Amino acid sequence: MAEVTIAGLTKRFGDSIALHPTDLVVEDGEFLVLVGPSGCGKSTLLRMIAGLEAPSAGRVSIGGLDVTDAAPSERGVAMVFQSYALYPQMTVAQNIAFPLTVAGVPKREIADRVAAVAAMLDLAPLLDRRPRALSGGQRQRVSIARAVVRRPRVLLLDEPLSNLDTTLRARMRHEFARLHQQLGSTMIYVTHDQLEAMTLANRIVVMSEGRVEQIGAPLDVYRRPASLAVAAAIGSPGMNLLPVTIVACDADGAVVQLPGGTAVRTTARVPADAIGGPATFGIRPEHLSPAEDGAFAGAVELLERLGPLSFAHLGAQGAVGTIVAQLPGDRAVTLGETLRFAVPATDTHLFRPDGRVYPLILPPSSPVR
């Protein structure tokens, strides 16, 4: 078993707090992704699990054993970093074998294990090469092979793809998904790339300013962000955000006034004392549906054609940045043209002034789309 449990884990650097007290249970065999903006504490949390950083408070257990005071080598974990420090004078096979050689594993077993890992990561034809004769993606695969050859109970990955180009990143994302299926080991993966988080994770942990903001399955977090910080971290292009005034709330939810004066319905439940007050209204680009008589209008300032779909950037009064609407790829659009969109109440989000989301009113029978 390699469940990872952290309890009250905290890290201070002098007067600043990199990680506020945090509790988290990573299930055995789970692929957990820590995501969030630069400086939010992802690497610090990972390094404390690895034993590379000592916590200021709190405990770390792996497989039911408290390892808080154990050396990194005694934890049964392996870590893959963004920069893959391979030994230049060694061949690929020797690089992969290195941790086993150091541990005194018999030569015959080393050869078998290196061959098995090389086959898993498509490195077999490259075993006799030196690192300088490899591409970036191949080098990163060697560093992953070197980590997994030890058969760690937990594999920790800190932005392992951030030095690679887009095509290689996509390919390596598939490799990680496959590797996880084959190894079945617990994986904790740090990234600031929400696409990696969405596609790889069993569960995402969204962090902001040294705190866990939300934990959940990728689609649940995408559909129901618990705060503005989560809405900003998950989704590309991001959620459209507009400052609004709450004008009413009835059994179906709150009605808000957009900066241009238009009233829009939401399914948010707000307390009576919030009526008349400010809030932040959110809607994702794919939920602004073109409609002649739609409540929301904006002039097209920029059009990004991606092929199957396009993103129209609209000038909109009071918006945080431009408003982005997703359109069919073949939709004819002229720059400067004003487009109108319906704003379906069930696809809206409403955030309190402190950034937390207002709860939603949904009839018990209605499925969460």
Ligand SMILES: Nc1ncnc2c1ncn2[C@@H]1O[C@H](COP(=O)(O)OP(=O)(O)OP(=O)(O)O)[C@@H](O)[C@H]1O
């Ligand atoms: N050794 C250190 N000494 C002082 N402050 C540190 C140290 N390491 C990290 N920090 C601070 O702790 C905070 C969290 O850093 P951390 O590296 O965990 O963030 P991150 O979310 O992994 O960011 P990134 O995506 O940029 O790697 C940051 O404010 C950082 O400046």
